[in-house]
Amino acid sequence: xxxxxxxxxxxxxxxxxxxxxxxxxxxxxxxxxxxxxxxxxxxxxxxxxxxxxxxxxxxxxxxxxxxxxxxxxxxxxxxxxxxxxxxxxxxxxxxxxxxxxxxxxxxxxxxxxxxxxxxxxxxxxxxxxxxxxxxxxxxxxxxxxxxxxxxxxxxxxxxxxxxxxxxxxxxxxxxxxxxxxxxxxxxxxxxxxxxxxxxxxxxxxxxxxxxxxxxxxxxxxxxxxxxxxxxxxxxxxxxxxxxxxxxxxxxxxxxxxxxxxxxxxxxxxxxxxxxxxxxxxxxxxxxxxxxxxxxxxxxxxxxxxxxxxxxxxxxxxxxxxx
Amino acid sequence: xxxxxxxxxxxxxxxxxxxxxxxxxxxxxxxxxxxxxxxxxxxxxxxxxxxxxxxxxxxxxxxxxxxxxxxxxxxxxxxxxxxxxxxxxxxxxxxxxxxxxxxxxxxxxxxxxxxxxxxxxxxxxxxxxxxxxxxxxxxxxxxxxxxxxxxxxxxxxxxxxxxxxxxxxxxxxxxxxxxxxxxxxxxxxxxxxxxxxxxxxxxxxxxxxxxxxxxxxxxxxxxxxxxxxxxxxxxxxxxxxxxxxxxxxxxxxxxxxxxxxxxxxxxxxxxxxxxxxxxxxxxxxxxxxxxxxxxxxxxxxxxxxxxxxxxxxxxxxxxxxxxxxxxxxxxxxxxxxxxxxxxxxxxxxxxxxxxxxxxxxxxxxxxxxxxxxxxxxxxxxxxxxxxxxxxxxxxxxxxxxxxxxxxxxxxxxxxxxxxxxxxxxxxxxxxxxxxxxxxxxxxxxxxxxxxxxxxxxxxxxxxxxxxxxxxxxxxxxxxxxxxxxxxxxxxxxxxxxxxxxxxxxxxxxx
Numbered sequence: 001x002x003x004x005x006x007x008x009x010x011x012x013x014x015x016x017x018x019x020x021x022x023x024x025x026x027x028x029x030x031x032x033x034x035x036x037x038x039x040x041x042x043x044x045x046x047x048x049x050x051x052x053x054x055x056x057x058x059x060x061x062x063x064x065x066x067x068x069x070x071x072x073x074x075x076x077x078x079x080x081x082x083x084x085x086x087x088x089x090x091x092x093x094x095x096x097x098x099x100x101x102x103x104x105x106x107x108x109x110x111x112x113x114x115x116x117x118x119x120x121x122x123x124x125x126x127x128x129x130x131x132x133x134x135x136x137x138x139x140x141x142x143x144x145x146x147x148x149x150x151x152x153x154x155x156x157x158x159x160x161x162x163x164x165x166x167x168x169x170x171x172x173x174x175x176x177x178x179x180x181x182x183x184x185x186x187x188x189x190x191x192x193x194x195x196x197x198x199x200x201x202x203x204x205x206x207x208x209x210x211x212x213x214x215x216x217x218x219x220x221x222x223x224x225x226x227x228x229x230x231x232x233x234x235x236x237x238x239x240x241x242x243x244x245x246x247x248x249x250x251x252x253x254x255x256x257x258x259x260x261x262x263x264x265x266x267x268x269x270x271x272x273x274x275x276x277x278x279x280x281x282x283x284x285x286x287x288x289x290x291x292x293x294x295x296x297x298x299x300x301x302x303x304x305x306x307x308x309x310x311x312x313x314x315x316x317x318x319x320x321x322x
Numbered sequence: 323x324x325x326x327x328x329x330x331x332x333x334x335x336x337x338x339x340x341x342x343x344x345x346x347x348x349x350x351x352x353x354x355x356x357x358x359x360x361x362x363x364x365x366x367x368x369x370x371x372x373x374x375x376x377x378x379x380x381x382x383x384x385x386x387x388x389x390x391x392x393x394x395x396x397x398x399x400x401x402x403x404x405x406x407x408x409x410x411x412x413x414x415x416x417x418x419x420x421x422x423x424x425x426x427x428x429x430x431x432x433x434x435x436x437x438x439x440x441x442x443x444x445x446x447x448x449x450x451x452x453x454x455x456x457x458x459x460x461x462x463x464x465x466x467x468x469x470x471x472x473x474x475x476x477x478x479x480x481x482x483x484x485x486x487x488x489x490x491x492x493x494x495x496x497x498x499x500x501x502x503x504x505x506x507x508x509x510x511x512x513x514x515x516x517x518x519x520x521x522x523x524x525x526x527x528x529x530x531x532x533x534x535x536x537x538x539x540x541x542x543x544x545x546x547x548x549x550x551x552x553x554x555x556x557x558x559x560x561x562x563x564x565x566x567x568x569x570x571x572x573x574x575x576x577x578x579x580x581x582x583x584x585x586x587x588x589x590x591x592x593x594x595x596x597x598x599x600x601x602x603x604x605x606x607x608x609x610x611x612x613x614x615x616x617x618x619x620x621x622x623x624x625x626x627x628x629x630x631x632x633x634x635x636x637x638x639x640x641x642x643x644x645x646x647x648x649x650x651x652x653x654x655x656x657x658x659x660x661x662x663x664x665x666x667x668x669x670x671x672x673x674x675x676x677x678x679x680x681x682x683x684x685x686x687x688x689x690x691x692x693x694x695x696x697x698x699x700x701x702x703x704x705x706x707x708x709x710x711x712x713x714x715x716x717x718x719x720x721x722x723x724x725x726x727x728x729x730x731x732x733x734x735x736x737x738x739x740x741x742x743x744x745x746x747x748x749x750x751x752x753x754x755x756x757x758x759x760x761x762x763x764x765x766x767x768x769x770x771x772x773x774x775x776x777x778x779x780x781x782x783x784x785x786x787x788x789x790x791x792x793x794x795x796x797x798x799x800x801x802x803x804x805x806x807x808x809x810x811x812x813x814x815x816x817x818x819x820x821x822x823x824x825x826x827x828x829x830x831x832x
Contacts, residue, residue, distance in 0.1 A: 008811050010726030016804035018333050023355055026437075034445050041446050042384070042464040047540035049461040052548050117770050144383060148375055149768065 064160030067105030113152035202241035349408030394452035442474030456545030512577025527563035575712030587654030660734035664715030671707025696756025727806035744788025
């Protein structure tokens with residue numbers, strides 16, 4: 001069967017046009033579907049990612065409410081010329097990664113600028129290592145969409161809990177290379193700072209007498225008198241540097257121990273060696289104890305029963321240092 | 323006239339036909355359409371990287387990731403595989419002298435999975451990069467794009483397994499009894515080799531895709547470290563498929579060159595036997611080297627040495643092909659029509675890409691080049707320099723047989739020069755960029771590194787030249803398929819002689 005005997009069919013313009021109409025028609029329809037749903041295609045995390053996010057909610061910290069003063073901080077991302085050392089503000093010396101001290105409720109405003117040559121992103125985190133999780137609203141740029149050299153931005157951070165926080169570069173690896181600075185958040189002290197710091201004694205001596213009391217049904221706990229009666233949980237007012245002596249008696253039927261703390265929810269962190277007995281070795285009913293200590297930095301503190309749970313039940317009163 | 327239709331028929335009859343030339347035409351047109359779509363994405367990527375620190379073209383990094391992901395997926399799965407299958411569909415039944423493929427309906431089904439898979443990939447526009455490594459693809463890659471990509475690749479994988487079965491059965495069981503297997507033309511041998519490789523390699527990736535999907539759904543944790551899984555396991559499953567897949571992309575192009583070079587050298591092939599041997603060798607050695615993609619994942623020294631030797635073992639077999647081509651051309655009266663130009667250019671670039679591959683396989687050097695633009699340059703030099711050159715040459719070669727018309731030789735020459743020039747300029751430059759330390763897949767780079775800026779701009783200009791060559795190709799395909807000169811169907815290239823087109827041999831079915 002030779003080819004010259006077969007009819008030879010050659011592509012015509014009309015036929016070609018039909019073919020292109022089909023091809024381009026498919027592409028146009030596809031394009032319309034694609035762009036109409038553009039935001040949908042990349043819209044949700046896979047279930048595995050959601051499970052992981054829920055696992056991280058335990059570390060999830062929201063910003064607190066602004067009650068204190070405003071602290072302004074200028075930070076600039078820097079790298080050494082060989083890209084081996086990374087830091088904020090200075091590669092070495094005292095300006096490097098400056099420590100920030102503030103209180104719960106203080107508004108810390110970060111003015112961040114990328115003064116380096118690499119890409120960076122800013123965030124505040126409570127975790128001691130790794131590049132997150134970043135506290136809501138403190139990020140300037142993200143690891144996916146970082147700050148380019150010369151660019152900058154502002155972020156505010158208001159702590160809701162006292163403790164140690166860190167401002168870091170959230171681009172993975174940069175924190176480990178040195179882009180990390182500490183933020184020390186102390187409990188709110190109104191106008192006066194209640195940092196719990198120790199001060200030198202002024203020689204002025206004051207004495208107080210207290211007693212642990214409980215209702216007979218073991219539901220109400222207090223100092224000196226049961227709640228509702230006069231004299232319950234009296235405020236103690238001293239001056240900073242006073243040498244304070246506390247005489248305390250256990251007038252209840254349970255075991256107690258005494259201490260002055262910053263945060264009644266954290267009774268183990270006792271200030272100024274002010275403990276009488278300990279939760280492990282408490283005062284037995286009817287026994288007494290004395291303690292003498294120097295009242296520290298001004299602020300509003302709490303004297304509590306340091307046995308876990310007792311402060312929450314009522315053995316919690318104000319210890320004001322002026 | 324063997325490859326085109328006997329008589330004019332409505333286009334829908336071609337679309338729903340099961341005849342091998344019709345399915346081949348659909349495969350080829352689909353592959354070419356996706357080539358140009360993915361080519362546009364490549365131009366976007368390179369143009370975006372022309373300037374550092376600017377986002378004048380692509381506004382954010384996620385869009386950039388999505389673009390290079392779909393570019394890679396499309397070029398590999400929707401251009402390289404379908405065009406190879408299309409040319410195979412055209413020629414293999416003729417080469418083995420059978421009336422059609424062994425399973426015509428399976429053939430049509432295998433084709434129709436391609437547009438569906440392609441639609442899933444292009445609609446979702448996933449951002450995982452074509453390798454979709456865990457853990458990103460498991461815990462972070464946003465849905466439904468990544469899930470659509472998994473389903474699309476699954477469908478394309480089934481398609482390639484079905485067409486592999488079809489090719490194997492056609493070649494081994496349906497060939498004419500008078501034709502011994504060793505005399506089957508080398509293009510058919512290359513398709514036989516890659517079909518067998520596909521059957522062995524593909525199940526591993528198919529399993530990995532299912533595991534990826536269940537991991538994403540949170541019901542399993544094969545590759546999810548927080549669920550106790552191991553992301554490296556995904557790499558092993560992936561590269562066990564995709565290192566052989568490199569040869570699955572490459573060997574059909576080599577097989578096409580075996581068609582073109584003897585024809586246009588006006589000489590018989592130098593050695594059929596060494597071609598067959600080298601195909602079979604590459605088909606087996608392809609499975610001994612997947613680990614060289616993962617040297618830097620902390621495998622032990624002995625394993626690395628084994629994979630290094632396994633990789634280097636591909637060199638002699640590849641060399642056999644090159645020498646076979648050179649010996650065939652030696653002393654021939656070569657006619658440098660467009661198909662021959664692309665074949666010869668492809669051989670030259672195959673050699674240079676292979677030389678880069680030898681360097682890559684040496685693990686001490688691999689630690690320097692890993693994850694840099696060196697890898698991008700190397701792999702594109704293979705894919706563009708060898709595979710696309712072979713395919714484009716073959717498409718020019720069968721163009722008159724498909725359309726009955728001749729392409730424009732001058733435009734084809736412009737296409738060839740621009741494509742060769744552009745390929746060298748982009749991908750050689752990318753090797754240098756890698757040595758300068760630029761990481762691959764980056765969205766932006768600092769302007770202070772002046773050598774990066776210069777090399778990126780050189781590469782981008784090269785990419786525009788390469789893209790310009792493909793504009794010439796597009797004009798040739800579009801305009802000259804209906805307006806070109808009528809081809810002399812007995813000898814469209816003016817080579818002379820009766821037996822230079824083997825598929826014109828007497829075949830009662832055609």
